[in-house]
Amino acid sequence: MQPLTDKLQELLDIPTLQPNEALCCFEEWDSLAMIALMSYAxxxxxxxxxxxxxxxxxxxxxxxxxxxxxxxxxxxxR
Structure with a gap:
């Protein structure tokens, strides 16, 4: 899911994100980022x-x- 990874990197303003990195460690992982990701999904x-x-x-x-x-x-x- 590279596009999802790219979107999260953009939202978190980071160059790379590993699959098992804790998102809570990133200051930018807030409610606005979550809503943006919900919309993206x-x-x-x-x-x-x-x-x-x-x-x-x-x-x-x-x-x-x-x-x-x-x-x-x-x-x-369905």
């Missing part, structure tokens, strides 16, 4: 992530897993 991946779900995600990998889970539920459940 809906636009680019067709999934809705609510704020509680995103707040529980600790790393980029957690967000990727969440998006993949929602994509598979959407495809398999």
């Amino acid at each position: 809906q636009k680019h991946y067709g999934v809705f992530i609510n704020l509680d779900e995103l707040c529980s995600a600790q790393t980029l990998q957690d967000i990727c897993d969440l998006i993949e889970t929602k994509k598979s539920q959407r495809g398999g459940g």
